[in-house]
Amino acid sequence: MNANIENSIEAKVEEVHLSFRESLVVLAVVSIVCLASNWAGTGINPIKALPAMLIIYGMIFVGLLLTKYVRIGFPAVAWVSLISVLLTIPVSPVSAAILSELKNLNFLSIVTPVLAYAAMAITKMEVDLFKRSGFKIAVISILVFTGTYVGSALVANALL
Amino acid sequence: MKTQSTAIGLLLNWRLHLIVIIVSVLSEWIGIQSIPVANAKLLFLPLFYSFILCLFVNPNITKFSNKIINKKNASIAAPIIVIAILPFIAKFGTLIGPALPKIAQAGSAMVFQELGNLGTMLIAMPIAVLVFKMRREAIGATYSIAREPNIALISDRYGLKSSEGIGVMGVYVMGTMFGTIYFAILAGFLATTGWFDPRALAMACGVGSGSMTAACSGSLATAFPTMKDELLAFAGASNLLTNATGLYVAIFIALPFSEWFYKKLSGEATSKMNKGAN
Numbered sequence: 001m002n003a004n005i006e007n008s009i010e011a012k013v014e015e016v017h018l019s020f021r022e023s024l025v026v027l028a029v030v031s032i033v034c035l036a037s038n039w040a041g042t043g044i045n046p047i048k049a050l051p052a053m054l055i056i057y058g059m060i061f062v063g064l065l066l067t068k069y070v071r072i073g074f075p076a077v078a079w080v081s082l083i084s085v086l087l088t089i090p091v092s093p094v095s096a097a098i099l100s101e102l103k104n105l106n107f108l109s110i111v112t113p114v115l116a117y118a119a120m121a122i123t124k125m126e127v128d129l130f131k132r133s134g135f136k137i138a139v140i141s142i143l144v145f146t147g148t149y150v151g152s153a154l155v156a157n158a159l160l
Numbered sequence: 161m162k163t164q165s166t167a168i169g170l171l172l173n174w175r176l177h178l179i180v181i182i183v184s185v186l187s188e189w190i191g192i193q194s195i196p197v198a199n200a201k202l203l204f205l206p207l208f209y210s211f212i213l214c215l216f217v218n219p220n221i222t223k224f225s226n227k228i229i230n231k232k233n234a235s236i237a238a239p240i241i242v243i244a245i246l247p248f249i250a251k252f253g254t255l256i257g258p259a260l261p262k263i264a265q266a267g268s269a270m271v272f273q274e275l276g277n278l279g280t281m282l283i284a285m286p287i288a289v290l291v292f293k294m295r296r297e298a299i300g301a302t303y304s305i306a307r308e309p310n311i312a313l314i315s316d317r318y319g320l321k322s323s324e325g326i327g328v329m330g331v332y333v334m335g336t337m338f339g340t341i342y343f344a345i346l347a348g349f350l351a352t353t354g355w356f357d358p359r360a361l362a363m364a365c366g367v368g369s370g371s372m373t374a375a376c377s378g379s380l381a382t383a384f385p386t387m388k389d390e391l392l393a394f395a396g397a398s399n400l401l402t403n404a405t406g407l408y409v410a411i412f413i414a415l416p417f418s419e420w421f422y423k424k425l426s427g428e429a430t431s432k433m434n435k436g437a438n
Binding site: 018027029032034037039053060077080081083086087089092102107111114116117118122139142143144145146149151155156159 | 168171172176177179180181183184185186187188189191205206207208210211212213214215217218220221229231234235237238239240241242243244245246247248249250251252253254255256257258260261266268269270272273274275276277278279280281282283284287288292294298301302305306330331333334335336337338339340342343346347350356357359360361363364365366367368370371374375376378381382392396398400403
């Protein structure tokens with residue numbers, strides 16, 4: 001295939017990795033964005049939702065620390081998820097307190113900005129790839145997504 | 161791992177964040193809408209609007225947006241996504257925690273639906289090979305849902321410049337661009353048909369990336385408001401499991417099977433036919 005695509009794929013793979021400090025700074029900005037989105041979506045003002053956001057920030061902070069120092073191939077998402085699950089299981093002493101604060105943060109409202117960033121991040125290479133072999137790949141992709149989703153749902157449905 | 165340091169100034173570029181804030185607030189104001197289709201409904205969530213609105217101000221897509229934000233400043237959004245998804249993941253965890261006893265009851269369904277992913281290949285591979293006459297790109301494109309771990313595996317086995325690499329990158333790009341929205345629409349639609357247990361649909365939401373899981377289970381929660389917490393918990397737990405086991409399913413089951421299946425379909429005699437791209 002075209003050498004152009006190949007080069008740009010390589011460029012794409014060489015992604016920018018944020019350092020620990022940079023991650024924390026970005027996280028602070030993203031938290032502000034989330035508070036604004038949450039405000040627009042739920043009417044809960046940022047001051048009321050701030051404790052919830054700080055709890056989230058704390059969980060992620062610990063998650064990023066663990067990702068940095070405990071190198072067992074666990075990605076940050078897995079650490080963060082593990083921490084928040086463990087803190088809120090029924091036997092956890094802080095579970096009730098965390099849950100009552102986090103009610104102020106709507107789960108869909110904090111995804112809205114993520115998709116906005118995702119759309120901004122689409123690169124020239126991705127647009128080109130789409131234009132060039134868009135149709136075939138689009139059809140195959142839809143089949144892949146549908147097959148995976150329906151396959152999993154069928155198995156789960158049969159075993160529930 | 162290469163750590164390419166980025167100037168903090170670039171990360172804090174106010175234009176990018178301001179665009180995201182404006183677009184998110186607008187999208188949240190529009191709120192959840194639905195269109196009836198036959199007996200089911202198509203759900204539209206604020207996250208769709210924010211994605212679509214931002215496509216219009218992406219300087220790689222529309223010309224006029226170069227005046228609003230340049231390509232360099234827009235490209236910094238890529239590493240930001242990785243961080244921006246974390247608050248959502250943390251919130252997700254707090255839905256899984258309290259529901260853990262319930263999730264444990266669904267144990268076998270939860271574990272085995274991971275294998276449902278293999279359904280991908282059974283449908284997509286024959287179409288790719290027999291209808292579109294794709295060569296070994298078909299393996300990369302259809303062996304998995306093409307998220308980051310799957311790309312890593314293909315890059316490790318074949319290299320990203322190979323036909324398999326091009327296949328996996330193609331589906332990855334599609335997933336990044338439209339996968340999230342497609343999953344949300346699909347889940348929302350299937351939810352209203354009544355063919356599946358809502359919890360099964362929720363578990364299936366976990367097959368892809370974090371943002372796919374979010375959008376997909378968000379649709380379901382909107383379709384079944386009374387089961388909201390339970391559904392979000394199931395989807396989150398399933399995604400956690402996918403993160404933990406997905407790569408192993410890919411290495412030991414999906415990729416070997418797709419190699420075998422490809423050979424059957426294409427009648428290819430030797431396993432190494434390079435440069436089969438055209």
